[in-house]
Amino acid sequence: MKEGRKQGAASPCAACKLLRRRCAQDCVFAPYFPADEPHKFANVHKVFGASNVNKMLQDLPEHQRGDAVSSMVYEANARVRDPVYGCVGAISSLQQQIDVLQTQLAVAQAEAVHLRVRQTAPSFWNSAGHSPTSPTYSGSPSSKINESQAKHIFDMDMVVDQGGYADSMW
Numbered sequence: 001m002k003e004g005r006k007q008g009a010a011s012p013c014a015a016c017k018l019l020r021r022r023c024a025q026d027c028v029f030a031p032y033f034p035a036d037e038p039h040k041f042a043n044v045h046k047v048f049g050a051s052n053v054n055k056m057l058q059d060l061p062e063h064q065r066g067d068a069v070s071s072m073v074y075e076a077n078a079r080v081r082d083p084v085y086g087c088v089g090a091i092s093s094l095q096q097q098i099d100v101l102q103t104q105l106a107v108a109q110a111e112a113v114h115l116r117v118r119q120t121a122p123s124f125w126n127s128a129g130h131s132p133t134s135p136t137y138s139g140s141p142s143s144k145i146n147e148s149q150a151k152h153i154f155d156m157d158m159v160v161d162q163g164g165y166a167d168s169m170w
Contacts, residue, residue: 014041019050028057032069043076044069 012023013030079086
């Protein structure tokens with residue numbers, strides 16, 4: 001964590017510079033809003049207000065202030081990009097991407113299972129594409145497989161783990 005301003009430092013912190021005030025030695029903003037990052041405080045000030053940020057920082061123990069500033073900066077930047085939803089809009093967008101990717105993964109896994117079943121049991125189908133239990137099937141060693149066994153194998157084609165979909169927040 002950065003320490004306060006150094007004695008004799010000519011440049012005020014970004015907060016004091018934006019607020020056009022003298023930057024005191026014990027300025028609460030100085031460790032978190034350095035002079036070389038003026039945009040950082042500008043967005044925080046625009047969204048939360050300097051007085052509110054000052055109160056929040058003074059109410060927190062020093063070891064938590066850095067995390068609080070990081071959170072405020074993130075929320076302020078998100079709120080500037082999306083004034084209506086802010087961080088929630090970004091989180092919602094990411095959640096939708098996760099849902100789409102989980103669906104794509106489930107489809108790919110189902111296709112992989114389908115291909116594995118077809119590769120491990122190629123004798124279940126004849127060249128015309130008929131199953132061993134169909135009337136047009138022309139008898140082969142695999143014709144001894146009964147309908148329930150064939151049905152069980154083909155039910156695996158439709159296995160898709162959708163356990164995570166019901167738990168979605170959005």
